[in-house]
Amino acid sequence: MANSVYQVNKGINRSIEFKGLKAQYIWYLGGGVVGLLIVFAIMYIIGLPTLVCIGVILGSGTLLVMKIYRMSHQYGEHGLMKTLARKQVPKAIHSRSRRAFLKR
Secondary structure: OOOOOOOOOOOOOOOOEEOOEEOHHHHHHHHHHHHHHHHHHHHHHHOOOHHHHHHHHHHHHHHHHHHHHHHHHHHOOOHHHHHHHHHHOOOOOOOOOOHHHOOO
16 A cells, blocks of 8 residues: 655645635534535435445535535735624614713
């Protein structure tokens, strides 16, 4: 067998990048794979045919990898977190009373 060497870190003070995935997307992919493993186990325990289970998991896994790679390239290292945080900020603050502006 040949030994495989994967370069994981690109340098000091830079985020981890592995096969094109940056930073937190590596964790998202790992969590997705664990989730698919659990779904496969549940489908197998329920009694679905093995080939059906494998087909569903392969299709879902392909979609998962494509979606995560697309998000990694679209948003970059911190872009997804910034986008989600930006959605949490209200566009306007409405005050119905003057109470907040008066001295006590």
